[in-house]
Amino acid sequence: MAKFIVPKEITHGLGSLEEVKKLSGKKAVIVIGGSSVKKNGVLDRTEKYLSEAGIESAVYSGVEADPSIETVINGAEFLTEQQPDIIIGLGGCSAIDAAKAMWVYYEYPDSKLEEISKPFAVKKMRSKAIFVAIPSTSGTGTEITGLSVITDKNRGTKYPIVSHELTPDVAIIDGELCASMPAHVTANTGLDALSHGVEAYVSNIADRYNDALAKDSVKIIFDNLKTAYSQPENKEVRQAMHDASCMAGMAFTNVWLGIVHAMSHQLGGTFGIPHGCANAILMPNVIRFNSKVTNKYQDLAKLIGKNSSEDFAVEVENLRASVGVVSSIKEYGIDEKIWEEKIDTLTQNALNDPCTLFNPRKPEFEEIKALYMACYRGVASNI
Ligand SMILES: NC(=O)c1ccc[n+]([C@@H]2O[C@H](COP(=O)([O-])OP(=O)(O)OC[C@H]3O[C@@H](n4cnc5c(N)ncnc54)[C@H](O)[C@@H]3O)[C@@H](O)[C@H]2O)c1
Ligand SMILES: [Zn+2]
Structure with a gap:
């Protein structure tokens, strides 16, 4: 039920x-x-x-x-x-x-x-x-x-x-x-909406009602985010992105989110990295991590003309780059020494975040830490 x-x-x-x-x-x-x-x-x-x-x-x-x-x-x-x-x-x-x-x-x-x-x-x-x-x-x-x-x-x-x-x-x-949103806010918030669709779709309590909304939101965002970013006054595209964000919201409020959000809440709280930007840095490696236990990312890849989970992770990276969002925590400007000092606390807080409960793969402390480290450097992980 x-x-x-x-x-x-x-x-x-x-x-x-x-x-x-x-x-x-x-x-x-x-x-x-x-x-x-x-x-x-x-x-x-x-x-x-x-x-x-x-x-x-x-x-x-x-x-x-x-x-x-x-x-x-x-x-x-x-x-x-x-x-x-x-x-x-x-x-x-x-x-x-x-x-x-x-x-x-x-x-x-x-x-x-x-x-x-x-x-x-x-x-x-x-x-x-x-x-x-x-x-x-x-x-x-x-x-x-x-x-x-x-x-x-x-x-x-x-x-x-x-x-x-x-x-x-x-x-x-x-x-x-939304027409007045600056380009970087359009990019960050649009990628946040994408992460909601993606995390809701693979949630461990996903169901077909929410799958339908989540999948369509992902497709709409891949089709429209770049245009919303480059043509801010295009109202039809703004409405499409607004609808997609709302649809992804409907899905995730019912089946919740996963470790992209659990980890990104710490990056926002500790370093002030904008929420959508943090999600976009984390998402590809979380897709790689979760795809060891779920095939659902392949469905999302097919929506955008690709096949595998890895294809989907790469397409997220490409979309992220096309709207000018950085590819690593380091590139965002977080100093390596400060990062090393904080990493254990970030990891523990991410494990305690309620979103972790709905991730399709139950993560261990060392796994979250390794994901954080890969995202700090901007390298593809294989955990
Ligand atoms: N409640 C939820 O369901 C939920 C889900 C995910 C994230 N969050 C939280 O939401 C917050 C981020 O919210 P956000 O991404 O909407 O950004 P935001 O509300 O922080 O806005 C970002 C910036 O854009 C400006 N802005 C907003 N709309 C504008 C417009 N139309 N034109 C010009 N400027 C505009 C704002 O004044 C602000 O400076 C974070 O705290 C995040 O943790 C909440
Ligand atoms: Zn979010």
Whole structure:
């Protein structure tokens, strides 16, 4: 038996931001990151649509990339002051994830990150507010997922808060919002979406519902990412990438992810390597590692006109290079001495990350460490 859980309402298509007009409630707090949604007019439009719907609004701004627990607690205080019955996460996943975690603290003010980040520990939500997610990056799928990733900057690790209670009530997937994404953000987030499709497809609890979504997302990303990167204003391609990210999100929120994410959470938390970039560095060697126990990568290779798992790993490397993403942790700029000092902690934290539970091959400490070392140097591993 398996469940398939996604938001009750998913509106997708160019111009679908207007769906905000159909929300009902008294007061919305819109949580945003930096200035991009102000510059591109999306925040103004969202406020205008809310006002047309007779909903008052307030804005919490300044969520940083890889949001910290301090930001979450700050934002939760703002929510408590404002008492919204709708919380809107608008922008990149960092803004939306922070908004999700603020929502937990708003509903349960005594929450502790160590407690709520235990798998499925978040209690019943929605006694105070519903959650609307409007992404402006095509990557994480947070508009669909029961997941929020919060960074503990002191410990240098990311805490995934995992609970279907965090699945948004409404998701609006409007590719127009992504036209302003800088090329490197398009590349990193698109490769993140690819890693979701790939990891969901080989998850040890994969099923045919999620396989269909995961496979199609992989195909759409191979067909569109390069164009989204080189033609940022091409709205049809932006929508295709936005849809693929959402579809990959639907798959992985139900069957979860694997060690690409378990390992990349540490690279993000410790060195600040952008999430999608870290995934793209790790993915080819994880494909090689997992392909010793699963043939499923061959299906993905066939989708793009290739045959073997190794072909698929190489095609991921080629796609990564074609959108200007580095091929190793060293090339990203992490100093070798610092790397050597951190490697054991990174490895242990990756083993403890909940995503490791769903990897098709159960890894040992030395195997994760060897994978990290190969990805540090940018060489193909054979573990
Ligand atoms: N919740 C989930 O399901 C999930 C899944 C995977 C990863 N994550 C987490 O998501 C975070 C990364 O999120 P992200 O990849 O969306 O990046 P992000 O939200 O950190 O945004 C990256 C940068 O792009 C800018 N930006 C976003 N949209 C823009 C636009 N349309 N135009 C111009 N600039 C724009 C942001 O202001 C920011 O500077 C990480 O913390 C990662 O761990 C969450
Ligand atoms: Zn991811």
